[in-house]
Amino acid sequence: MSGADMNASMGPPLRVGIAGLGRLGKRHAEQLAFGTRGASLVSACSPVPAELDWARTELGVGTLHESFDAFVRDPGLDAVVLVTPTSLHADQTIAALEAGKHVFVEKPLALGVEDCERVAAVARRHPGLVAMVGFVRRFDPSYARAQAEIAAGAIGRPFIVRSQTCDQNDPSGFFVKFAPTSGGLFMDCSVHDIDLARWMLGRPKALRVFATGSIAIHEGLRPLGDIDNGIAVVEFEEGRRAVIYASRTFAHGHETQTEIIGTGGKLLVGHGAARDRVVLSDAAGVRHQAVADFFERFGEAFALEMAAFVASCRGDRRSPVDLADAAEATRIGAAITRSLHSGQAESV
Numbered sequence: 001m002s003g004a005d006m007n008a009s010m011g012p013p014l015r016v017g018i019a020g021l022g023r024l025g026k027r028h029a030e031q032l033a034f035g036t037r038g039a040s041l042v043s044a045c046s047p048v049p050a051e052l053d054w055a056r057t058e059l060g061v062g063t064l065h066e067s068f069d070a071f072v073r074d075p076g077l078d079a080v081v082l083v084t085p086t087s088l089h090a091d092q093t094i095a096a097l098e099a100g101k102h103v104f105v106e107k108p109l110a111l112g113v114e115d116c117e118r119v120a121a122v123a124r125r126h127p128g129l130v131a132m133v134g135f136v137r138r139f140d141p142s143y144a145r146a147q148a149e150i151a152a153g154a155i156g157r158p159f160i161v162r163s164q165t166c167d168q169n170d171p172s173g174f175f176v177k178f179a180p181t182s183g184g185l186f187m188d189c190s191v192h193d194i195d196l197a198r199w200m201l202g203r204p205k206a207l208r209v210f211a212t213g214s215i216a217i218h219e220g221l222r223p224l225g226d227i228d229n230g231i232a233v234v235e236f237e238e239g240r241r242a243v244i245y246a247s248r249t250f251a252h253g254h255e256t257q258t259e260i261i262g263t264g265g266k267l268l269v270g271h272g273a274a275r276d277r278v279v280l281s282d283a284a285g286v287r288h289q290a291v292a293d294f295f296e297r298f299g300e301a302f303a304l305e306m307a308a309f310v311a312s313c314r315g316d317r318r319s320p321v322d323l324a325d326a327a328e329a330t331r332i333g334a335a336i337t338r339s340l341h342s343g344q345a346e347s348v
């Protein structure tokens, strides 16, 4: 069955617009244009004309906006996907909800808890609209299975999570250019591990954090107060703990890995950044290839995530990632960032 046939059998497609066509926005746009059942990518927004040209020529998007205000008010849109700099997320999510659109916004929802609360207050006034935050790992089949195993009691009572998000070094300096709007290494990368830890440990309340970090390669981060390698410890209630590591400087590839330890066993997700199941053994040793970046590691999860958003907007299922979880991830990420700068443990 073609995409058009499927849409016909489901009723009219959800008319989606995307704002932000950078590193990740282009991937979400391709997914919406060619691979998401029940959706049609009809509009795109970016302040960069070359990105809009790309949307027109490569994806056939018909309506293009340099102005976010005009984009979000377009009556021809049912839903918007926001893949813009993190510092814009809260205000753009609010504008979209006020304009009557369902919203998918990339993680983190905002850099501060007050902004998350502002979004939640507006969302409460629009209960018929979906507001979903892009915690993509919840859609990764391996993480989803680990969480289901825990819920079924496979490792007893889970109490420790050790989780890392480590990017391959990018010598182009992308991470330095990206840093002023990202919220810093912990807010940008570790917010995924924070959300995972809460999900795996049963959403415990976070009490206190400690963080430290260093610059191994990218000196350009120093004037921005950012780091390229960092470690954080999160104390949750009832003795639950998370140990989080983030890096921008791995030599071999992108390595996201999480270990969940319980009273009756442990689970390990993503060991060794393996690209596939091929292991080469020769005179030099035993080795496998590594995934290059987050998109290669989580490509399938990004597709499932967008499908879940579209299904929620169409009323087929409840939004799987709620604003309260997103706000809690920001609250913990902000406390970790405070601790990095103060050198002290910080209350959450």
Ligand SMILES: NC(=O)c1ccc[n+]([C@@H]2O[C@H](COP(=O)([O-])OP(=O)(O)OC[C@H]3O[C@@H](n4cnc5c(N)ncnc54)[C@H](O)[C@@H]3O)[C@@H](O)[C@H]2O)c1
Binding pocket: 019, 020, 021, 022, 023, 024, 025, 045, 046, 047, 048, 051, 068, 083, 084, 085, 086, 088, 106, 107, 108, 134, 135, 136, 178, 188, 294
């Ligand atoms: N889920 C994940 O694993 C994951 C991975 C990477 C990035 N992200 C998130 O996605 C977001 C974007 O990250 P990126 O790496 O694609 O960044 P990027 O800098 O490559 O892209 C940002 C895009 O936003 C556009 N933009 C800037 N101002 C705008 C405005 N006012 N209105 C509309 N568009 C505007 C830029 O032109 C660019 O296309 C960030 O919030 C980041 O945290 C999530």
